[in-house]
Amino acid sequence: MDGISLLTITVLAVFVGFEVVSKVSSTLHTPLMSGANAIHGIILVGAIIVAGQAADPWVLAVALLAVVLATANLVGGFVVTDRMLEMFGGRRDGKGPR
Amino acid sequence: MSILDPTWTGLLYLVAAVLFILALMGLNSPRTARRGNLVGAAGAVLGVATVFLSARLENIPWILGAIAVGSAVAAPVARRVKMTQMPQLVAAFNGVGGGAAALVALLELGHTADAWVRLAIAFTLLVGAVSFAGSAVTFAKLQELMTTRPVVFPGLPVVMAAVLLAALGAGVAVVLTGSLPLALVLLILGLGAGIFLVLPVGGADVPIVISLLNAFTGLAVAASGLVLGNVLLLVAGTLVGASGTILTRAMAAAMGRSVAGILFGAFRGGSTAGSTAVSDRPVRSSSAEDVAVLLGYAQRVIIVPGYGLAVAQGQHTAAELAKALQLRGIQVDFAIHPVAGRMPGHMNVLLAEANVPYEELREMTEINADFKTADVALVVGANDVVNPAAKTSSGSPIYGMPILEVADARQVVFLKRSMRPGFAGIENELLYEPQTTLLFGDAKDSLTKVLGAVKAL
Numbered sequence: 001m002d003g004i005s006l007l008t009i010t011v012l013a014v015f016v017g018f019e020v021v022s023k024v025s026s027t028l029h030t031p032l033m034s035g036a037n038a039i040h041g042i043i044l045v046g047a048i049i050v051a052g053q054a055a056d057p058w059v060l061a062v063a064l065l066a067v068v069l070a071t072a073n074l075v076g077g078f079v080v081t082d083r084m085l086e087m088f089g090g091r092r093d094g095k096g097p098r
Numbered sequence: 099m100s101i102l103d104p105t106w107t108g109l110l111y112l113v114a115a116v117l118f119i120l121a122l123m124g125l126n127s128p129r130t131a132r133r134g135n136l137v138g139a140a141g142a143v144l145g146v147a148t149v150f151l152s153a154r155l156e157n158i159p160w161i162l163g164a165i166a167v168g169s170a171v172a173a174p175v176a177r178r179v180k181m182t183q184m185p186q187l188v189a190a191f192n193g194v195g196g197g198a199a200a201l202v203a204l205l206e207l208g209h210t211a212d213a214w215v216r217l218a219i220a221f222t223l224l225v226g227a228v229s230f231a232g233s234a235v236t237f238a239k240l241q242e243l244m245t246t247r248p249v250v251f252p253g254l255p256v257v258m259a260a261v262l263l264a265a266l267g268a269g270v271a272v273v274l275t276g277s278l279p280l281a282l283v284l285l286i287l288g289l290g291a292g293i294f295l296v297l298p299v300g301g302a303d304v305p306i307v308i309s310l311l312n313a314f315t316g317l318a319v320a321a322s323g324l325v326l327g328n329v330l331l332l333v334a335g336t337l338v339g340a341s342g343t344i345l346t347r348a349m350a351a352a353m354g355r356s357v358a359g360i361l362f363g364a365f366r367g368g369s370t371a372g373s374t375a376v377s378d379r380p381v382r383s384s385s386a387e388d389v390a391v392l393l394g395y396a397q398r399v400i401i402v403p404g405y406g407l408a409v410a411q412g413q414h415t416a417a418e419l420a421k422a423l424q425l426r427g428i429q430v431d432f433a434i435h436p437v438a439g440r441m442p443g444h445m446n447v448l449l450a451e452a453n454v455p456y457e458e459l460r461e462m463t464e465i466n467a468d469f470k471t472a473d474v475a476l477v478v479g480a481n482d483v484v485n486p487a488a489k490t491s492s493g494s495p496i497y498g499m500p501i502l503e504v505a506d507a508r509q510v511v512f513l514k515r516s517m518r519p520g521f522a523g524i525e526n527e528l529l530y531e532p533q534t535t536l537l538f539g540d541a542k543d544s545l546t547k548v549l550g551a552v553k554a555l
Contacts, residue, residue: 031447041191054156088446
């Protein structure tokens with residue numbers, strides 16, 4: 001993909017990111033932070049690519065370390081966010097936030 | 099082996115990116131938040147499945163093994179961690195993500211001769227390393243493995259500037275030469291910068307730094323997307339970078355601080371930076387029975403829950419006490435400071451865990467004016483969020499932070515374990531005021547005793 005297309009995607013993503021988060025109440029700041037944290041764990045895809053290209057054992061070792069770290073970020077992030085949100089949902093009985 | 103052609107790969111990555119956007123949108127409201135998070139997880143699974151089906155990969159058994167190890171470590175920890183310790187876990191997960199991004203960039207260096215790609219690699223190395231090391235220090239502060247006070251030593255600004263300049267130089271050299279040893283130097287400088295960035299940040303401001311480092315990791319992941327020509331990483335990383343920046347600014351605004359003030363405030367010197375000495379001025383302490391009398395014959399009571407209450411798992415007892423007082427015809431509210439706990443919104447999570455009725459939780463802005471009409475403000479395990487130093491003492495590390503104005507109440511009762519200062523490491527003048535009474539002990543034990551005494555009135 002050429003540079004301008006990548007730049008276009010990046011700029012649009014910045015606006016989406018700003019837009020999505022700007023109106024969240026402080027009540028949900030902690031789960032939101034944790035959820036965003038989980039999403040950047042998708043670096044796992046990059047770690048898998050470099051591990052899949054590795055020919056040298058040292059390179060493979062470093063790449064596998066990256067895979068382990070990225071997986072921990074991704075899996076742990078989504079699990080801990082889910083636990084937090086489960087508590088928020090449990091007591092509200094369909095009532096919206098104040 | 100590649101089953102999918104590039105068109106399908108691109109489409110699937112697009113779907114995964116859209117799922118991430120939907121996930122963040124879902125987190126806007128408590129009603130849709132949990133579903134949103136699951137949608138995000140589905141996006142992640144789709145993204146990972148796509149890379150396995152589309153890229154030519156060697157070492158697949160090794161990779162699957164590494165994924166299994168990462169999951170086996172993270173999932174049980176994430177499931178079992180106490181809600182009180184969740185901020186440090188978020189910091190830890192953020193740090194390992196930043197570390198992974200830096201390692202990916204390091205390994206890609208040998209695969210490119212393009213100066214722009216090398217620039218993205220140098221950026222990822224630096225920012226990923228800052229995020230990793232910074233998160234490690236944040237973790238240590240939250241876990242109280244080290245002091246939560248700002249750590250400043252003479253010459254720190256000079257050291258920091260030198261590290262950043264050296265990193266800039268190393269970065270330029272990496273872009274020009276693509277040298278691996280120089281990349282390692284850049285990585286190490288990044289680790290140093292991360293440590294020096296977070297050391298001077300005081301306990302009360304640590305949550306904001308977690309959010310900032312979260313945004314940094316997002317940016318590092320976005321830059322990795324440029325390096326690998328992977329749109330999913332680019333979009334996901336940019337989303338987190340942008341939303342993390344907004345979130346950081348929103349939190350800083352909620353505390354009445356600027357982000358620069360938080361990061362570099364301690365550099366300016368002259369700050370009290372928290373005293374270690376516990377003052378020996380006299381305080382008025384009292385028994386559970388006396389506190390019960392004070393509460394039982396009030397007309398209006400405002401309970402201010404803090405981290406200490408959550409640590410002692412005293413939420414249920416606090417809720418019961420509120421009920422007992424309400425039965426006596428007393429109006430009772432809980433006043434929640436937006437940064438009570440260890441993260442903005444953390445107290446809401448902790449009280450949600452304890453099933454405290456949502457209707458009784460009042461936000462700071464709506465309850466502050468009510469303290470004047472309150473007979474008793476009962477502060478349970480909170481300290482910094484009620485400290486008038488935030489308003490009166492311009493040298494204080496928490497100066498400018500909006501506080502719950504419990505000093506306006508006719509009587510103030512503190513349930514505290516000891517005279518030890520709170521997370522921000524500063525003394526609370528309120529403890530020495532004539533209208534203040536202290537009841538020492540574990541928050542849950544004290545509440546249980548007070549509850550028993552109220553029932554016996």
